Amino acid sequence: MTEALSKSLRHSAAARWISLAIVSFSMLCGYYVADVASPLKPLLEQQLKWTSAEYGFFTGAYAWFNVAMFMLIIGGILLDKLGARLTGILACILMVAGCTLKWWAVTTHVLDGGMFFGTKTQVWVAALGYAVFGVGIEIVGVTATKVIARWFKGYEIALAMGLQVGTARIGTSLAVGLGGPIAEKFHQSIGAPILVGVVLLSFGLVAYIIYCAMDRRLDETEGLMEGPSEEDAFRLSDIADILRIRGFWYVTILCALFYSGVFPFIKYAPDLMVQKFGVRENLAGSIPSILPIAAIPLTWFFGWYYDKKGKGATLMVLGSLLLVAVHFVFAVPFLNSWVVALVATIFLGFAFALVPSAMWPSIPRFIPHRQLGTAYGLIFWTQNLLALWVVPYLIGWVLDKYCIVGTRVSQAGTSPAYNYGLPMAIFTVLGVLAVVFGLLLKAEDKAKGFGLELPSRG
Numbered sequence: 437m438t439e440a441l442s443k444s445l446r447h448s449a450a451a452r453w454i455s456l457a458i459v460s461f462s463m464l465c466g467y468y469v470a471d472v473a474s475p476l477k478p479l480l481e482q483q484l485k486w487t488s489a490e491y492g493f494f495t496g497a498y499a500w501f502n503v504a505m506f507m508l509i510i511g512g513i514l515l516d517k518l519g520a521r522l523t524g525i526l527a528c529i530l531m532v533a534g535c536t537l538k539w540w541a542v543t544t545h546v547l548d549g550g551m552f553f554g555t556k557t558q559v560w561v562a563a564l565g566y567a568v569f570g571v572g573i574e575i576v577g578v579t580a581t582k583v584i585a586r587w588f589k590g591y592e593i594a595l596a597m598g599l600q601v602g603t604a605r606i607g608t609s610l611a612v613g614l615g616g617p618i619a620e621k622f623h624q625s626i627g628a629p630i631l632v633g634v635v636l637l638s639f640g641l642v643a644y645i646i647y648c649a650m651d652r653r654l655d656e657t658e659g660l661m662e663g664p665s666e667e668d669a670f671r672l673s674d675i676a677d678i679l680r681i682r683g684f685w686y687v688t689i690l691c692a693l694f695y696s697g698v699f700p701f702i703k704y705a706p707d708l709m710v711q712k713f714g715v716r717e718n719l720a721g722s723i724p725s726i727l728p729i730a731a732i733p734l735t736w737f738f739g740w741y742y743d744k745k746g747k748g749a750t751l752m753v754l755g756s757l758l759l760v761a762v763h764f765v766f767a768v769p770f771l772n773s774w775v776v777a778l779v780a781t782i783f784l785g786f787a788f789a790l791v792p793s794a795m796w797p798s799i800p801r802f803i804p805h806r807q808l809g810t811a812y813g814l815i816f817w818t819q820n821l822l823a824l825w826v827v828p829y830l831i832g833w834v835l836d837k838y839c840i841v842g843t844r845v846s847q848a849g850t851s852p853a854y855n856y857g858l859p860m861a862i863f864t865v866l867g868v869l870a871v872v873f874g875l876l877l878k879a880e881d882k883a884k885g886f887g888l889e890l891p892s893r894g
């Protein structure tokens with residue numbers, strides 16, 4: 437075994453970075469599809485007559501199965517039982533299938549006029565597709581995290597996780613920045629940018645299949661078979677063990693609150709740019725697309741910084757403080773120049789880099805490796821519930837109920853005019869709560885000595 441370990445493929449830097457690049461590419465494709473609907477919100481309202489509440493309903497569907505059917509936790513267990521190859525491939529197939537269903541729903545006329553429980557049948561079917569896709573991408577996310585933790589154990593783990601998250605953000609950026617222009621290029625076609633997503637996801641699936649060859653080789657060099665080692669096998673008592681750690685609760689709640697101020701914001705940001713900052717509809721995504729672009733190098737940098745210098749808990753508190761400041765600026769009615777929007781978005785990019793680059797590599801510092809998959813599954817579950825389901829829906833509902841201030845007329849048709857003050861105030865409050873839990877985590881780290889403020893050992 438010692439001999440096998442000394443020959444492990446993990447010890448080849450090239451193999452580590454290539455495996456990271458391939459898995460990150462699959463994530464990039466998934467992130468494109470996760471966010472491609474956000475620049476299409478005005479078109480969905482004008483052409484398909486979706487309301488903001490329906491858009492929020494659709495957006496929140498991402499988390500339906502992950503939360504209500506505990507798919508994230510089941511996915512984590514499957515990962516432990518079946519291994520990263522089969523789980524990853526199945527999850528990639530779910531992404532392709534879900535996105536294809538979503539594309540069909542917004543392009544077919546078969547569903548025209550249908551209603552189900554007061555919501556358009558088309559919205560239901562698109563949401564169902566997005567829900568299936570949501571299961572796939574979240575399981576790929578947990579799988580990728582475990583894959584990286586395995587390849588980079590004892591090496592540059594925070595940098596690697598930062599690179600993976602940063603690369604995935606390129607997908608968000610492409611979606612938010614290019615979704616509108618792609619639709620416009622194809623005569624305001626809502627289907628075109630989604631179809632691009634289906635093609636990208638197919639490439640992502642092929643990439644993951646290529647990664648599987650490396651994963652098999654890694655197993656061979658470590659003398660392992662596909663599937664869980666005794667050490668990795670899931671036990672129900674793991675959940676209880678994890679839930680007993682107070683620091684775990686703090687980081688989980690911080691994660692849910694922080695991401696509630698970012699992911700749902702991205703879904704509404706292009707519309708905010710049009711409604712508050714007077715940006716043209718076809719360019720609505722251009723400023724929000726800077727958010728993930730700014731976050732990419734910064735996530736890499738802060739990942740590297742955390743490895744070298746530590747200060748993980750402090751980075752999380754700083755990121756949450758920045759989130760509050762930025763949303764406050766967006767909420768102030770008279771700050772309505774696009775320059776303000778641009779500067780605030782760049783600062784949000786800092787926040788969006790600070791917290792993720794410190795949070796994800798912090799978990800292995802106080803959760804044993806054997807329980808990592810379950811722990812990430814539980815964190816993702818809570819985050820899905822709040823940040824990807826409840827808050828996006830809440831914002832859409834609040835917009836329809838309290839924020840309509842007139843009608844907007846554009847080339848593509850009419851849609852409601854919104855005042856985004858109240859949604860931005862909600863985002864600000866979520867940020868304040870994130871700061872509180874960041875401070876609690878920092879204090880707990882000091883009391884229990886998790887080592888969140890220390891550099892990586894490796």
Ligand SMILES: NCCCC[C@H](NC(=O)[C@@H](N)CCCCN)C(=O)O
Pocket residue numbers: 467470471574577581597601604699792796816819
């Ligand atoms: N190594 C952990 C990576 C998590 C990155 C994190 N992603 C999530 O939290 C996903 N549950 C949600 C992805 C939603 C995509 N729009 C992130 O910071 O992206």
